[in-house]
Amino acid sequence: MIELKNIEKNFVSNKKVVTAVRDVNLTVPAGEIHGVIGYSGAGKSTLIRCVNLLEQPSKGQVLIDGKDLTKLSASGLRKVRSKVGMIFQHFNLLKTVTVYENIAIPLKLAGVPKKELDARVQKYLQIVGLEDRATNYPAQLSGGQKQRVAIARALSLEPTILLSDEATSALDPETTDSILDLLLKINRELGITILLITHEMNVIQKICDHVYVMENGSVVEQGSTIELFTNPQHATTRKFLNTISQRQLSDSLIDSLHVTGDVTRLTFIGASTGQPALAEISKRFAVTPNILAANIIELKNGIVGNITVHLEGDNAAREQALQYLEQSGIQVEQLGGLVYA
Numbered sequence: 603m604i605e606l607k608n609i610e611k612n613f614v615s616n617k618k619v620v621t622a623v624r625d626v627n628l629t630v631p632a633g634e635i636h637g638v639i640g641y642s643g644a645g646k647s648t649l650i651r652c653v654n655l656l657e658q659p660s661k662g663q664v665l666i667d668g669k670d671l672t673k674l675s676a677s678g679l680r681k682v683r684s685k686v687g688m689i690f691q692h693f694n695l696l697k698t699v700t701v702y703e704n705i706a707i708p709l710k711l712a713g714v715p716k717k718e719l720d721a722r723v724q725k726y727l728q729i730v731g732l733e734d735r736a737t738n739y740p741a742q743l744s745g746g747q748k749q750r751v752a753i754a755r756a757l758s759l760e761p762t763i764l765l766s767d768e769a770t771s772a773l774d775p776e777t778t779d780s781i782l783d784l785l786l787k788i789n790r791e792l793g794i795t796i797l798l799i800t801h802e803m804n805v806i807q808k809i810c811d812h813v814y815v816m817e818n819g820s821v822v823e824q825g826s827t828i829e830l831f832t833n834p835q836h837a838t839t840r841k842f843l844n845t846i847s848q849r850q851l852s853d854s855l856i857d858s859l860h861v862t863g864d865v866t867r868l869t870f871i872g873a874s875t876g877q878p879a880l881a882e883i884s885k886r887f888a889v890t891p892n893i894l895a896a897n898i899i900e901l902k903n904g905i906v907g908n909i910t911v912h913l914e915g916d917n918a919a920r921e922q923a924l925q926y927l928e929q930s931g932i933q934v935e936q937l938g939g940l941v942y943a
C-alpha cells in the first residue's frame with residue numbers, strides 16, 4: 603500500500619521558489635492500479651519520484667506498507683525501496699550490455715546468489731514474453747520490447763509496488779496496448795500494486811481502478827475510473843475525456859445537423875448498457891429520438907455507453923421520456939443552451 607500525506611515539493615530555480623507539488627494526498631491500496639493524469643508541468647513526475655524518495659518531499663509523509671520513508675535510516679530506506687520497482691518513458695536500459703545482463707546486473711548488486719540469479723532472469727524474461735531475446739542488445743529491440751526488458755528488470759527484484767513514469771508515452775498505440783495488457787497481467791497474476799503517471803486518458807481507461815487529475819501541482823479531482831468517466835466535475839477532467847470521446851457537440855456541429863431542439867446526452871453504466879432504452883421511449887411516449895453520436899468505452903472495471911440524442915416531441919412527452927430513462931438507471935444531461943421551441 604502507498605500513502606502520500608500532504609506532500610509538497612518546492613524547487614528553487616533562478617532564486618525563485620517553484621512549488622511543483624502542493625498538498626497532495628493519495629492512497630493506493632495493495633493490489634490496485636491508480637493513475638495520475640495531467641498536462642505537461644502539472645507536477646506528475648515530481649510526485650511519483652517522491653514515492654521512492656528519488657525526490658525528497660519538502661513537506662509531508664510517504665508511507666509504504668505503513669512505514670514512513672522520510673523517517674527511515676539509510677539501510678531501512680534501502681530495504682523498503684527494494685519493494686518498489688520503477689519503469690520510465692525512455693526505458694533507461696544499459697546500451698552496452700545484453701538483455702540478460704540488463705536484468706542480471708541489478709540482481710548481482712542486490713546480492714542475489716548466482717544460481718538463483720539465472721532462474722530469476724529466465725522467469726521474468728518469460729513473463730514479459732522475451733525468453734528468446736536474452737543475448738540481444740537493446741539496439742536490436744523495438745521500443746515495446748525495450749519496455750518489456752525494463753519491466754522484467756523491475757520485476758526481477760520482486761517488488762510489491764511498481765511505479766510507472768509515462769511508460770507508454772514513447773510508444774505507438776498498438777504497442778501501448780500490449781504494454782498495458784502486460785501491466786494488467788502482472789497486477790492480476792503477481793498481485794503487484796501499480797501507481798502510474800500519464801498524459802493519456804486511454805491508459806487510465808484501460809488499466810486504472812482510480813484516477814487523480816493534477817493541475818499546477820494540486821490534485822483537482824479524483825475518484826474511481828468509472829465515476830470520473832460518468833460524472834466528471836473539473837474542466838480539465840472533461841478536456842481529457844474529450845480525447846476519448848467527444849462529450850460536447852459544438853454549436854456549429856449542432857447547427858450543421860439542423861437540430862432545433864434539446865440535445866441530450868445519455869450515459870449508460872454497467873447493466874443499463876444492454877437496455878433498448880430508445881426503442882422503449884419511442885413506444886411509450888410521443889417522442890422520436892434521433893441519434894447524433896454514440897460510443898461505448900470499456901474500462902478496467904466496467905462498461906460506459908454514451909448516446910447523444912436530439913429528442914423530438916412536445917414538452918410533456920419529452921419530460922416523461924427523460925424521467926423514464928432516469929428511473930431506468932440512465933444518466934441524463936442536457937447539452938448546450940438550446941431550448942425546445
Ligand SMILES: Nc1ncnc2c1ncn2[C@@H]1O[C@H](COP(=O)(O)OP(=O)(O)OP(=O)(O)O)[C@@H](O)[C@H]1O
Nearest residue numbers: 613615620622640641642643644645646647648649
Ligand atoms: N529540478 C527542478 N528544478 C526546478 N523546477 C523543477 C524541477 N523539476 C521540476 N520542476 C518544475 O516543477 C513543475 C512540475 O514539473 P514536473 O516535471 O513534475 O511536471 P510533469 O507533470 O511531470 O510534466 P512533464 O510531463 O512535462 O514531465 C514544472 O514547473 C517544472 O518546471
